[in-house]
Amino acid sequence: xxxxxxxxxxxxxxxxxTDRLGTGKLAVKRVGQRYQCxxxxxxxxxxxxxxxxAWYCRQCLQLGRVTSQTKLYTIPEPNRFSPSESPLxxxxxxxxxxxxxxxxxxxxxxxxxxxxxxxxxxxxxTEIVYPALAWAVARGWRVAWASPRVDVCLELAxxxxxxxxxxxxxxxxxxxxxxxxYSQLTVCTTHQLLRFEHAxxxxxxxxxxxxxxxxxPLLQLAITxxxxxxxxxxxxxATPGEKLQRQIRQRTLVATYLPLRYHGYLLPxxxxxxxxxxxxxxxxxxxxxxxxxxxxxxxxxxxxxLLFVPHVRDLPEIMxxxxxxxxxxxxxxxxxxxxxxxxxxxxxxxxxxxxVTTTILERGVTFPNIAVVILGGDDAVFSTAALVQIAGRxxxxxxxxxxxxxxxxxxxxRAVRRAQVMITxxxxxxxxxxxxxx
Amino acid sequence: MTICVWCARTFEPPVTLxxxxxxxxxxxxxxxxxxxxxxxxITGAHCPACGRQQATTVRCHDCERWGAETLTNRxxxxxxxxxxxxxxxxxxxxxYALRKALQTPLYQALAQQSYDVxxxxxxxxxxxxxxxxxxxxxxxxxxxxxxxxxxxADHKSQPQSAKTRAERLVTPQPFMLDAAAAKIIVNQRVxxxxxxxxxxxxxxxxxxxxxxxxxxxxxxxTLAR
Ligand SMILES: [Zn+2]
Ligand SMILES: [Zn+2]
Ligand SMILES: [Zn+2]
Numbered sequence: 001x002x003x004x005x006x007x008x009x010x011x012x013x014x015x016x017x018t019d020r021l022g023t024g025k026l027a028v029k030r031v032g033q034r035y036q037c038x039x040x041x042x043x044x045x046x047x048x049x050x051x052x053x054a055w056y057c058r059q060c061l062q063l064g065r066v067t068s069q070t071k072l073y074t075i076p077e078p079n080r081f082s083p084s085e086s087p088l089x090x091x092x093x094x095x096x097x098x099x100x101x102x103x104x105x106x107x108x109x110x111x112x113x114x115x116x117x118x119x120x121x122x123x124x125x126t127e128i129v130y131p132a133l134a135w136a137v138a139r140g141w142r143v144a145w146a147s148p149r150v151d152v153c154l155e156l157a158x159x160x161x162x163x164x165x166x167x168x169x170x171x172x173x174x175x176x177x178x179x180x181x182y183s184q185l186t187v188c189t190t191h192q193l194l195r196f197e198h199a200x201x202x203x204x205x206x207x208x209x210x211x212x213x214x215x216x217p218l219l220q221l222a223i224t225x226x227x228x229x230x231x232x233x234x235x236x237x238a239t240p241g242e243k244l245q246r247q248i249r250q251r252t253l254v255a256t257y258l259p260l261r262y263h264g265y266l267l268p269x270x271x272x273x274x275x276x277x278x279x280x281x282x283x284x285x286x287x288x289x290x291x292x293x294x295x296x297x298x299x300x301x302x303x304x305x306l307l308f309v310p311h312v313r314d315l316p317e318i319m320x321x322x323x324x325x326x327x328x329x330x331x332x333x334x335x336x337x338x339x340x341x342x343x344x345x346x347x348x349x350x351x352x353x354x355x356v357t358t359t360i361l362e363r364g365v366t367f368p369n370i371a372v373v374i375l376g377g378d379d380a381v382f383s384t385a386a387l388v389q390i391a392g393r394x395x396x397x398x399x400x401x402x403x404x405x406x407x408x409x410x411x412x413x414r415a416v417r418r419a420q421v422m423i424t425x426x427x428x429x430x431x432x433x434x435x436x437x438x
Numbered sequence: 439m440t441i442c443v444w445c446a447r448t449f450e451p452p453v454t455l456x457x458x459x460x461x462x463x464x465x466x467x468x469x470x471x472x473x474x475x476x477x478x479x480i481t482g483a484h485c486p487a488c489g490r491q492q493a494t495t496v497r498c499h500d501c502e503r504w505g506a507e508t509l510t511n512r513x514x515x516x517x518x519x520x521x522x523x524x525x526x527x528x529x530x531x532x533x534y535a536l537r538k539a540l541q542t543p544l545y546q547a548l549a550q551q552s553y554d555v556x557x558x559x560x561x562x563x564x565x566x567x568x569x570x571x572x573x574x575x576x577x578x579x580x581x582x583x584x585x586x587x588x589x590x591a592d593h594k595s596q597p598q599s600a601k602t603r604a605e606r607l608v609t610p611q612p613f614m615l616d617a618a619a620a621k622i623i624v625n626q627r628v629x630x631x632x633x634x635x636x637x638x639x640x641x642x643x644x645x646x647x648x649x650x651x652x653x654x655x656x657x658x659x660t661l662a663r
Contacts, residue, residue, distance in 0.1 A: 050534050050570035058535060065532045067570065 005182035009077035009142065009199025009226075011039060013070045024071035028055050039066055040194055040218055059218070060194055062174060077199045077228065079140050081168070081184045088134035090127070090163035097260055097433060098128050104256045105234065106132040109202065116208075116235040116244060119258035120267055120426050121392025122366075125236050126156065128258065129204060130163055132234075137167055137184060141201035144186040144226065146193055148213035150174065152206055152364045157187040190219045196226035203227050207363055208235040209244070209385050238392060239385035239422070259429035265401035265438045266427045268394045270377075270387065270420050275408035278376050285317045291375060291408055292325050298371055299327060299353060305371040307356045308390055310379035318356055318375075330354030333361070362389040369400035377407035377416050387419035395438060402438040442470035443538050444524070468538040476520030479543075480513050480663065488635055489513035490663045500638070507642055513635055513663030514540075514547050521662045525634065529573045537576030540661060544577045551659060553629035555584050555622060559644055560613070562589035574631050577661065583631070586619035586651070587644055609639060613647045624652035635660040 002017030014021055027038050035044040037057035049055050054067040066072070094102055101117065108115040109132045119125040136143055145160060147153050150173050157171045170181045172188035190205065190213050203223055205213070213219045227233060235244070235253075247253040261267065275281075275288040298305050309318060315332040322328070330353050333343045344365055346352045355361070359381055372394045377387060387407070394403030409416060427435065439448050449470035467474075480491045487501035489511045501508075515521050528536040548556070558574040566572070575583065593612040628648050630641055645656040 048535065050532075051572070051576075052566060052570040054570050056532065056534065056570070058533060061527070061531055061533055 004075060005080070006180060007073055007075040008080070008182055009074070009197060010195050011072040011074050011197045012195065013064070013066060014073050018071075018073065021073040021075070024073045026068065027066035027070040027072050028057055028068040030068070035068065037066065039063070039072065041221055042218065062191070063194060074197050077142060079142055079201075080182075081140050081142070083138065083140055084166055085138060086134070087137040087164050087167050088130055089165040090130055092127060094124075094127060095262055095264070097258060097264075098124055098262060101256050101258045102128045102131045105129060106135055108254055108256075109136060109232065109234070112230075112232055113254055114232045114234070116237065116240065116248065116253050116255045117258070118237060118240055118248075118255055120261060120430070121238045121389060122261040122263075122267075122396045123238070123258045124262040125238075125258070126159060126206075127163075129234065129236070133164070133204075136202050137164065140184075142184055142186075142199060143202045143204070144188060144193065144196075144200045145204045145206060146186075146188050146190045146223070147206040148190045148210045148219065149207055149364060150189055152210075153187055153189055155364055156206065160185065160187060190222060193219075193222040193226040196222075198225070198228045198231075200227055201231045203231065203233040204236065205233060206236045208237045209239050209241045210363060214241055239388045241385065257429065259426045260433050260435045261395075261401070261430075263398035263401055264434065264436060265395065265398075266430050266435045267423050268372075268391060268403050268405045268438070269423050269427070270391050270405050270407045270416070272377070272407050272409055272412065272416060272420070275375070275410060278408060278410055282314055282317065282376075285321055287318065287321050287325070287375070288408060291373070292327070294373065294406065295322070295327050295354075296325070299329070302353075303371050304347060304350070304352075304367065304369065305354045305373055306361065306367070306393060307354060308361070308372070308374045308382075309356060309358060310376045310381045312358055315356060315358075322356070327354075330356060332356040334358055335360040359386050359390070361393075362386050365393070366396050367393065368397040369403070370394060370396075371403060372405045374405075374407040376409070378409040378411050378413040382415060384415045384418040384422065387415060388422055391419070391423065440466055442473055443468045443535055444473040444527075445470060447472075467542070473539070476523065478516040478518055478520065480516055484513075487511065488638055488663060489660065490635075491516055504638065504642070509638060509642055509645060510657045511635055511638070511641060511660060511663070512547070512551070512658075513660045514543055515662045517634055517636075517662040525662070528576075529569070529633065532569050532571075534571050534576060537571075537573075540577050541579040544661065545579060545581070547659060548581055548629075551629055551657070552627065553657065554626040555586075555628050555653075556581060557586055557623075557628055557630050557644075557648065558583055559630060559632040559640065560585060560587050560589050562593060562612075563591070573633055578631075584619075584622050586616045586622055587613045587647060588616055590614050609643075611643050611647070612640075613644055615647055615651050619651045623648060625654050627655045627657075628653045630656065630658040632658065632660045633662065635663040 028035050029038055035055045040060040042059040044055055044057060048058060054069045056065055056067040117125060153173055161169050167185055168183035169185040170183035172192040248255045278288050281288055312334045319332050331343055333340050333355055347355050348367055391405040394405050395401045440451050441448050447470055451467045483493055483495050484491050485498040485501055487497050487509055490498055492498055527533045561572045589612055630644050632641055641658045648656045
């Protein structure tokens, strides 16, 4: 039996019940001499033909293969949700600053405007969206909360479900174990939006500057197409890229700022320290002396820390050298590490004293009292956004708003300088709103 | 610069002295070094019946259980996390381009086998329609083969992975010989080719059909064990 609600606002292949789904559209179409995927709009290579004659798209294979023999079916989004007067079950309180930002966002939504919220790391941007979301849900809107990062989705979903306890919610990502269910709220990776068409009245894009969304026209198309023609979106970011900043300056995108953390303290600034030839040291399996000294001091004081390094391949050597120098009680963690969540939790629970990691821990992870050290901040992997995000790991809790951020470099790069400038500028604005130095 | 067919990253193909001394043009490797290392080749001691990697060269426990129904199988790689990820994308997601990833190692392995006729294990009609290719013949690159086995029309295809070991072992004979088979295989040494050796049931069933057609000897080669 075919479940028609699966097709509400989506574009899916069908094996049965096609008589009730209309004509459908070919998933891979011939355009001139070439073939184009109608799901992800990418062109096929001329080698992407199967022995049975069909052409298939490799670009969106992760969503299930479509070929020139596949048809995609859609049922226009009917917004079939039971209305609820006050869907927000969250009982927390917004600070006056958060309240102000939340109010602005709701106004923009009511006026039908697409917009951006630029809130510093640790501002509590998720909760700031709740009042507007409550309004949207009460009106029967279908809403997606999408992020390019799976870990951000996984962290968000339970929070949003708790805040809107009676509202149907569905979580979608590559390896999600639960089947799809037609829901008013969809928390998903931006990639999953490729399966939708004109479904959402409002799309919230969290960490809009994060990889790979910022550099992927494909994912940007996914957002546009998943949104209804009458729909709108809200970008959330702590570190907007240059393109978004330009749009804000030119007033083609309305923006709301929140330059102050929820606890009212200013952001910790990057302290740049010279580490002469850190790269050569690393190649010989050694670490700069001042770095060793600093980490030893942290250990003696019982101060937990995160050490960020440029590349996964350096991790084993660095761990070995730390051990030789008597810096023990921590582990390394990288993107493909199956124990990633578990290690992060261990540091949070104080069962570990430190983690050595790459830029994968730049977002979405919070530790109450943590010092942050970056080795090789002048390496190309550390973009301005990455550095600001990494610095933003420190001083998150109201009890420990301080938190040191040290960045070891051999040369001062543009990215490092821009990160410092961005933090200074945000702190200047923060101060005007009564922000305090920790 | 070459683009890795699996991870899509560009890489500089390494050139070995051996490559330079060969008179043929250099083959373009399909995989970057990182992706190559996701496979674990079976080297040294292995079970003489199923080809699994082990410390000794006597028949393994699983093969002992087959008793007199012996088989001589060689396998190229271990069926570990890397191979499973590969099969998932190639076979189950249907990424036909990934066939290129293992064409070269299979080419080399076939060159070391002695046989007269190469017979790939076939896929059934439904798989052919939905997947659009036979995963086994996809790995062949110019080597001649004979499709003398067919899957019986009434054979219920159910993924091997969905069955328990006991269920897999009692599956009735799924294969029949093609009408033209006898001419091709009679008195010949036949090498069967399959993707993964799991219980060995499929290969044993195929082998018994091939013997029925008058083959002199039947051995087999699988990509993974
Ligand atoms: Zn596609
Ligand atoms: Zn690769
Ligand atoms: Zn064996």
